[in-house]
Amino acid sequence: MLIHIPQVLNKDQVAQFRQWLDAADWTDGRATVGPQGALVKQNKQLSVESPLAKQLGAVILQALYQHPLFMAAAIPLRTVPPLFNSYQSGEHYGLHVDGAIRGLPGSGLSLRTDLSSTLFLSEPDDYQGGELQIMDTFGLHEIKLPAGDLILYPSSSLHQVLPVTQGERVCSFFWTQSMVRNDQQRSMLFELDQTIQQLRSQYGDSSEVLTLTGHYHNLVRLWAEL
Numbered sequence: 019m020l021i022h023i024p025q026v027l028n029k030d031q032v033a034q035f036r037q038w039l040d041a042a043d044w045t046d047g048r049a050t051v052g053p054q055g056a057l058v059k060q061n062k063q064l065s066v067e068s069p070l071a072k073q074l075g076a077v078i079l080q081a082l083y084q085h086p087l088f089m090a091a092a093i094p095l096r097t098v099p100p101l102f103n104s105y106q107s108g109e110h111y112g113l114h115v116d117g118a119i120r121g122l123p124g125s126g127l128s129l130r131t132d133l134s135s136t137l138f139l140s141e142p143d144d145y146q147g148g149e150l151q152i153m154d155t156f157g158l159h160e161i162k163l164p165a166g167d168l169i170l171y172p173s174s175s176l177h178q179v180l181p182v183t184q185g186e187r188v189c190s191f192f193w194t195q196s197m198v199r200n201d202q203q204r205s206m207l208f209e210l211d212q213t214i215q216q217l218r219s220q221y222g223d224s225s226e227v228l229t230l231t232g233h234y235h236n237l238v239r240l241w242a243e244l
Contacts, residue, residue, distance in 0.1 A: 019205040020152060020159060020171045021091045026081050026137055027166040035074055035139055039188060042070055044104055047111075058112025061179075064102040066123060075100035078137060078190055082168070090211045091170055093197045093204060095244065096129050098122060100137070100192040105148055110181040116173045120193050129195040131173040132204075137190040138163045145185030152177045172201045197242040207241075210234050 027035070044062035051059055064071040078100045082088050098120050105111075121128050136150055142162050150161040150169065153176045161169045171177070173193060198204045211234060217227050 019091070019201060019208065020154070020161075020169060021087065021208075022163065023082075023085060023087050023091070023168040023170060024164075025166055026078065026085060026088075026168045027139075029166065031077070031081075032139055032165045036188065038070055038074070039064075039102065039104075039139070042068070047103055050101075052117075055114060058114060058178075061109045061111060062104040062106075066099075066101065071102055072099065074102070075190070075192075078192075082135075088168075088170065091204075091208050092133050092194050093207065093238070093242070094133075095195045095197045096122070096127075097194045098129065098131075098192045100190045102139075102188070102190050105145075105179060105182040105187040107184060108181055111179040113176055113178045115176055116193065118173075129193070130199065131193040132196040132199055132201075133170055133194040134173045134175070134177075135168055135170050135190075135192050135194065136161070137168040138165050139188040139190060140186060141165045145187045146183045147180050148182040148187035149180045150177065151180060174201070197244060198238070199243060200241065203237075203241050207234065207237060210237070 042064055045065055047061040047063040048056040048059050050063060050066070079097060083094070088094075116131055116134055118131055119128050120131055141164060148162070152159045152161060152171050154172070163169060196204055198207060210230070214227060214230050214234060217230070221227060
């Protein structure tokens with residue numbers, strides 16, 4: 019299930035982010051992956067310990083956890099603090115699958131990476147190439163969204179960032195552990211939730227809508243892991 023989540027950040031927020039990020043100190047992105055990942059990764063990243071990364075990441079998570087579409091699609095339990103990367107001419111990240119477990123900095127805890135997020139901080143016209151390609155059971159998807167928009171997809175997906183041929187592609191990326199680990203179950207819950215919202219807007223809190231809402235919560239109760 020790939021979900022496009024629009025306007026996680028507004029244009030003013032994106033502009034402020036870019037002003038700070040454009041003046042930041044970037045490091046070799048290969049420092050954050052293992053030997054296999056380093057073979058296919060060529061980009062720049064902000065250090066995990068960067069005060070700027072922590073500041074901007076907190077803004078992103080606050081906005082995201084207030085976004086109804088993200089909450090419905092992800093059913094999040096916890097999320098890794100957002101990271102930031104930059105791709106310029108010739109830089110790319112070849113085919114890979116994200117690691118299954120990520121540590122939560124400063125907590126001594128880890129999480130299971132059920133869902134991956136890429137939040138775009140460059141407009142599509144700001145760079146050539148750099149599409150995020152995601153492969154799933156339905157085929158190959160090429161993603162290039164407006165600045166401030168986010169794509170949410172299963173972390174088990176094979177994916178890559180194509181080489182940037184002109185300009186700069188700046189994004190934030192991070193992982194979420196869902197209360198519902200199974201992607202099929204999570205997709206069913208999302209579709210049921212969206213159907214309930216549509217029916218409620220048309221018919222209000224009818225007995226049928228209330229019944230479906232009850233089924234939704236009982237399924238979450240059945241499948242959720244805390």
